[in-house]
Amino acid sequence: MRVVCIDDTWPLDRANAIIGPAGAEVVFSREIAGDDVVGVLTYPGGPIDATVLERAPNLQVVATCSTGHDHLDAAGLAARGVWCCRVTHFCDDEVADHTIGLAIACLRGIVMLDRLVRDGTWWPYPQPPRPVTGSVLGVIGFGAIGRGVVARGAALGMEVLVASEHATPDEVAAAGGRLVGRDELLGTSDVVCLMTSVTDATRGMLDAAALARMRPDAYLVNTARAALVDHDALGAALLGGRIAGAALDALPVEPAPPDAPERDWPRTILQPHAAWYSAESDRRSFDDAAEDVARVLRGERPVSFLRGPG
Amino acid sequence: MSGRVILLDPLWPMDGVEDALAGLDVEVEKADSAAGDDVVAVLAAPEQEVRADVLGRCPNLRLAGTCSTGYDNLDVDALSAAGVACLHVGGYCDEEVAEHAIALATGLLRGTHRLDRHVRDGGWWPYPMEPRRVRGSLLGIVGFGAIGRLVAALALANGMRVQAADAFVVDAEVRAHGAEPVALDTLLGTSDVVTLHAPLLEGTRHLIDADALARMRPDAYLVNCARAGLVDHAALGAALAARTIAGAALDVLPVEPPPPGETALGWPNLVLQPHAAWYSPEASLAPYRRQIDDLARFLRGERPQGLIREVTR
Numbered sequence: 371m372r373v374v375c376i377d378d379t380w381p382l383d384r385a386n387a388i389i390g391p392a393g394a395e396v397v398f399s400r401e402i403a404g405d406d407v408v409g410v411l412t413y414p415g416g417p418i419d420a421t422v423l424e425r426a427p428n429l430q431v432v433a434t435c436s437t438g439h440d441h442l443d444a445a446g447l448a449a450r451g452v453w454c455c456r457v458t459h460f461c462d463d464e465v466a467d468h469t470i471g472l473a474i475a476c477l478r479g480i481v482m483l484d485r486l487v488r489d490g491t492w493w494p495y496p497q498p499p500r501p502v503t504g505s506v507l508g509v510i511g512f513g514a515i516g517r518g519v520v521a522r523g524a525a526l527g528m529e530v531l532v533a534s535e536h537a538t539p540d541e542v543a544a545a546g547g548r549l550v551g552r553d554e555l556l557g558t559s560d561v562v563c564l565m566t567s568v569t570d571a572t573r574g575m576l577d578a579a580a581l582a583r584m585r586p587d588a589y590l591v592n593t594a595r596a597a598l599v600d601h602d603a604l605g606a607a608l609l610g611g612r613i614a615g616a617a618l619d620a621l622p623v624e625p626a627p628p629d630a631p632e633r634d635w636p637r638t639i640l641q642p643h644a645a646w647y648s649a650e651s652d653r654r655s656f657d658d659a660a661e662d663v664a665r666v667l668r669g670e671r672p673v674s675f676l677r678g679p680g
Numbered sequence: 681m682s683g684r685v686i687l688l689d690p691l692w693p694m695d696g697v698e699d700a701l702a703g704l705d706v707e708v709e710k711a712d713s714a715a716g717d718d719v720v721a722v723l724a725a726p727e728q729e730v731r732a733d734v735l736g737r738c739p740n741l742r743l744a745g746t747c748s749t750g751y752d753n754l755d756v757d758a759l760s761a762a763g764v765a766c767l768h769v770g771g772y773c774d775e776e777v778a779e780h781a782i783a784l785a786t787g788l789l790r791g792t793h794r795l796d797r798h799v800r801d802g803g804w805w806p807y808p809m810e811p812r813r814v815r816g817s818l819l820g821i822v823g824f825g826a827i828g829r830l831v832a833a834l835a836l837a838n839g840m841r842v843q844a845a846d847a848f849v850v851d852a853e854v855r856a857h858g859a860e861p862v863a864l865d866t867l868l869g870t871s872d873v874v875t876l877h878a879p880l881l882e883g884t885r886h887l888i889d890a891d892a893l894a895r896m897r898p899d900a901y902l903v904n905c906a907r908a909g910l911v912d913h914a915a916l917g918a919a920l921a922a923r924t925i926a927g928a929a930l931d932v933l934p935v936e937p938p939p940p941g942e943t944a945l946g947w948p949n950l951v952l953q954p955h956a957a958w959y960s961p962e963a964s965l966a967p968y969r970r971q972i973d974d975l976a977r978f979l980r981g982e983r984p985q986g987l988i989r990e991v992t993r
């Protein structure tokens with residue numbers, strides 16, 4: 371039996387160490403074809419739908435090394451008896467670390483100040499740092515990562531506001547925050563962090579009207595998804611000086627092309643979709659996906675599946 | 681007492697100075713250096729030095745002050761021996777410096793600056809920079825005074841583990857603030873990030889020299905929001921160039937502002953800050969106001985709050 375890995379960055383030695391004992395060999399190939407193919411390891415750049423079964427009729431499981439699963443036709447695959455798996459929570463601490471890091475980087479001005487020194491300016495006055503303790507951190511979304519950001523902000527002495535359709539005031543208070551309406555959060559926060567997934571209800575939620583509610587000295591941090599933000603409106607707000615700045619780890623087109631307009635926005639920190647990363651989370655994203663493939667091949671139920679047969 | 685007060689800092693804000701000194705028989709002026717029989721006080725910022733030579737130019741000098749917490753720019757020994765009262769301003773920006781140091785430590789571990797440059801140079805994905813977990817990483821604090829203790833609290837809030845080296849603080853005091861007391865060599869050899877919060881004294885000059893840098897882990901970072909003299913900068917430049925440490929963030933340079941040709945501008949994996957850690961809108965005027973208020977106390981014959989050492993005259 372073979373498991374085909376279509377991601378050439380996947381560490382195959384570890385995948386084989388995990389899947390081998392379940393009776394299959396993991397091989398790298400761009401082609402998923404053959405009666406002996408029982409599993410597929412993929413990534414966000416490798417879309418898989420039910421037509422794969424025409425070439426690999428004995429396929430049992432498809433696993434992606436990502437939380438996002440837009441590239442998988444989970445319903446179509448499950449209808450043909452294939453488990454469809456993804457990985458979750460493998461980088462919660464990393465994204466929370468990176469988000470709070472960007473929030474305090476904005477308040478203390480550390481990226482802009484480095485640029486100023488290299489442009490020949492000295493003294494902090496053109497980009498005056500602000501206090502972290504006592505400032506207001508607004509967190510939109512209260513999932514596992516949002517909770518981690520709330521806890522870190524509260525521990526740093528920030529006043530933390532949370533806007534979420536799903537959270538209760540008690541659980542937000544237990545994490546160290548206060549549940550408020552989104553408009554109040556936008557109008558009050560020194561830093562607004564987006565910590566929610568993209569749904570029809572959240573797509574483009576940070577539009578021109580939402581940006582207009584933000585304080586002129588407020589920063590936006592987006593380590594979630596670019597589709598949450600109307601980037602035309604954000605660019606206008608930054609260029610017009612209507613918010614203090616932004617830190618973006620998610621852009622509408624990734625990798626950012628040379629002519630990406632975000633490159634020209636003032637007071638903007640750009641990150642290359644890096645918030646999720648550490649050596650540990652990188653390993654977990656691959657290993658957790660391989661573990662679920664091994665479970666299916668052993669006849670067990672995978673732990674992190676989107677859809678399963680039946 | 682009457683005479684002239686010289687402000688060596690050209691940026692010294694003059695708002696409120698006249699009111700604070702109302703009724704006192706002194707004139708305040710800004711100048712590059714202090715000289716004259718009528719000079720009774722000279723006030724400096726960290727970039728301006730007041731050494732023993734001022735005593736020859738200002739024979740009637742009674743007070744020398746710096747609007748900073750560190751007072752390495754004053755020759756306290758010589759000035760005090762000559763009966764000149766030396767003043768500093770303690771504690772006006774402890775929170776700001778601690779927050780800035782934590783922001784820089786977090787930024788180094790997460791690769792924030794380098795990743796921003798990487799994107800602007802046409803790159804993408806985090807792999808070349810290898811951001812690291814903040815939670816669980818080990819922060820080493822060199823100097824466990826008021827600022828070092830605040831750094832410990834903020835680091836613990838971020839889920840970091842904290843160790844501290846300070847020969848003048850007992851172990852129980854370090855532990856009471858959530859940090860593990862260790863020897864400097866141990867701290868250097870084990871920390872993910874080493875952050876300096878010691879005063880610059882003869883005993884701490886070039887505390888971080890080539891040997892100290894060689895003890896650091898190849899994946900470790902150095903943060904200096906204290907004084908440039910704590911670090912042998914030639915050795916730091918060599919360590920960064922040879923990549924024997926992972927990077928550094930400096931809020932202080934041997935000469936500030938850096939002159940043209942400052943070599944640090946060319947060092948790899950370096951974050952530079954323009955002596956900004958002390959700053960917040962709240963802290964921005966406090967050291968100047970407190971120094972002028974202390975000058976007024978001294979001129980009225982009261983004891984100044986920021987007196988560094990008792991003097992007799």
